Amino acid sequence: MSRHLLLCAPLALLAACSGRDLGNEWFPLRVGDEQTMSVSYQMDEPREPEEWVMRVDEPVVFQDQPVAVRHHSAGVSYYLRADDQGVRRIATRTDIDSEPTADAEPVWVLRAPYQVGTEWTTVTVPYLLQRRNEHPRDLKHTHKAQMTWRIEAVDDMVTLADGSAHQPCLRVVGQARLNLYTDPVNGFTDVPLISREWYCKGQGLVKLEREEQVPAGFMTGGTLRAEQLR
Template structure:
C-alpha cells in the first residue's frame, strides 16, 4: 500500500515537472510563447464592416525544427500557422504555413511582430494588407489579395492599462500603434485617395497580446471600410 501511495505521488510529481517543462516561456515577458497554450479572442466588427462577430483561437507549439533552426509556432483558427523567431532583437515572423500547404513558406523578408528594445519610441515597418476594405460592385470584393502597403509601427506607451469587456484591468501594457496608407480610386469626386489603415495593439506583461483594433476608413463611393476590435477572452 505504501509502495502504491509512493508511486501515485511520484507520478503526480513527474506530471507536474512535465507541465513546467512544456509550459516554459520561449518568448518574452511582453510576448510569451508557451507550448500547448491556447489563446482565444472575441472579434467584433462595426456596422460599416457588415460582418458577424467571430472567435479567433491561437494555439502555440514548439520548438519546431525547420531548415536547421528551431522556432515557436502559432496556429490561427483561420487556417494558417506562423513560425516565430525570438532573439534579443525582438520577435519576428520568418515563415507561414496554411492548412493546405505541405511545407512552410518562407516570408520574402522576415516581419517584425514586436521589436526590441521594448521602450517608448521603438519603431519598425512591416508589410500589411487591407483587412476590411471591400469593393461594392466588383469581384473579388476583398482587396487583401491584390493590395499591399508598408505599415510603420511605434511603441507609443510602456505603462498603459487595458480594461477588457469582462471588467478585468491588465497593466502594465505596451501600446503599439501602426499606420499605413493605400492610394485607391475611391469615387469620381475624390478620385484617388490615400486611405488610412490604422492598428492599435496592447501587449501586457506576462500575458501577451490582449487587445487589437484595426480601422480602415474610406470616403463614400465605390468601397466600404470599417473597424474591428479583438479582445482576449480570459
C-alpha cells in the same frame, strides 16, 4: 563534424526547448497555451462577430533553428523566433500545406528595445476594405502598403469586457496609407490603415483594433476590434 552529429544537433536543440517559453515577457510562447479572442466589426456593410482561437504548438526546427509555432483558428500557423532584437515571424504554413513557406524577409511582431519611440516597418494588406460592386471584392489580394509601427506607451492599462484590468502593457500603433480611386468626386484618396495593439507583460497580445475608413463611394470599410476572452 560527422554527418550524424550535424543531423542530431537541431534535434538536440528542439528537445532542449520543449516545455519552455520560446518567447519573452511581452510575447510569451509557452507550448500548450491557448487564447480566445472576441472579434467584433463596425462596417459599412454588416458583418457577424466571431471568435479567434490561438494556440502554441510544439516547437519545430526550421532553417536549422528551433522556432515557436502559433496556430490561428483561421487555418494558418505562424513560425516565430524571439531573441534580443525582438519577436519576428519567419514563415507561415496553412492547414493544407505540408511544409511552411519562409518569409522573404523576417516580419517583425515586436521590435526591441521595448521603449517609447522604437519603430519598425512591415508590409500590410487591407483586411476590411472591399469594392462595393466589383469582383473580387477584397483588396487584400491585390494591394499592399508599408506600415510603420511605433511603441507609444510601455505602461498602459487595458480593461477588458469582463472587467479585468491588465498592466503594464505596451501600446503599439501602426499606420499606412493606400492610394485608391474611391469615387468620381474625390478621385484618388489616401485611405489610412491604422492598427493598435496592446501587449501585456506575461500575457502577450490581449487587445487589437484595425481601422480602415473610406469615403462613401466605390469602396466599403470599417473597424475591427478584438480582445482576449480567456
